[in-house]
Amino acid sequence: MNTNNPHTYQQIARAIEHLTTHYREQPSLGELAEKANLSEFHFQRLFTEWAGVSPKKFSQYLTLEHAKSRLRNGAPLADAADAAGLSGTGRLHDLFVTIEGITPGQFKQGGSGLVLTYGIFASPFGTYLLGAINDKIALLHFLNEGDVPEIILTTAWPEASLRPDPVTLQPLTDQIFNPIAVEHEGSKPVLSVLMRGSAFQLKVWEALLKIPEGGLASYDQIAHAIGQPTASRAVGTAIGSNPVGYLIPCHRVIKKTGLFGGYRWGVERKQAMLGWEAARVEP
Known part of the structure; x- marks a missing residue:
């Protein structure tokens, strides 16, 4: 099945x-x-x-009590992982995810001539749109009925030319949702993610990589982790604008009360991800 x-x-x-x-x-x-x-x-x-x-x-795994327990027992984000972002122990089979961040100003200087390769794929959480620039994942967007992929792509990367090529992207998708043994001589495969955002957004997105699979963090904890403890509202805005779903795990951020809160790609999908991940790390 x-x-x-x-x-x-x-x-x-x-x-x-x-x-x-x-x-x-x-x-x-x-x-x-x-x-x-x-x-x-x-x-x-x-x-x-x-x-x-x-x-x-x-x-x-979806109860308020479980969520609160996860928040209380989670390791401090600053100590949870390297900035490079070791992303969980089960979902990606110890894959590393690294962010290459560019600010709008930097992008403006060198953004012309980009080609955004894209394709539509299936996952345990529904159909998603994947876009990549020079083998770096630039967008992972879960699709709902009525979504137009070309509009989503051009909104995120308006300067780029679009090239549909799901065959070329298949190795990347295998590493995201169907990890395979591609290690060579003891080295771990690396997924590179190209993120376009402000310096503040990039700091928030990097902090998300420190939340381990099955773990949860609050908006306040993320704000403390990036050294701006009073910026929890701005943190929430940055999390909500994350263009790379699942790999940059914004679904692992919840309210400090234990309530799951909203999610860019739907609350049911967020609940599905959290329960699915918890089932893989719980003894």
Whole structure:
């Protein structure tokens, strides 16, 4: 069963939405299966293959108590990882993600003649649009019904010429959602991400890489990590403008109360990511 099938994610997302909005009533397996338009047997099997745990166990990862515990027990972000961003122990199989940041001024000086290669791919969290410049990931945008990829690409990189070429990008997608053994002589593969933003935005996005898989951080914690403890509101704005979803893990930032808050690509997708990651790091 292909859990990267967009239809699979849509079925899972409907169940997660019902699970999180009715968790106090402890919805039954039958209720969740009905939301996914599946029999109980097939829903249980599909969900467990997708998440790695049962729906009941998954729901525990989405509770307020679990979120608060994660916030309390998380290591200080300044000590959690190198600035280069070791991104988790399970999701990327110890892949490194590095940010190459450019400010608007720097981009203006050398931004002409860029070619943005792009393609549309499937993931455990639905269909997404991937764009790359010179083998550096420049955009990862989850698609919703009605989205026009060309508009998304030109809005993010208006100076670049567009070139559809999913075949060329396939090795990058394999490393994001279907990590493969591409190590050579003990070295770890590296994913380079090209981020265009202000110096403040780049600092925030780099701080996100220090949140380990299965971990959570609050907006206040990110503000402290970048040395601007009173800038939590500006931090939230920068996080919301992150152009590279999932790899730059803005989904791991929640409110200090333990509430998940919003997400650029939909709250249900954020909940799906957090539960999916928690299932991979919990003993």
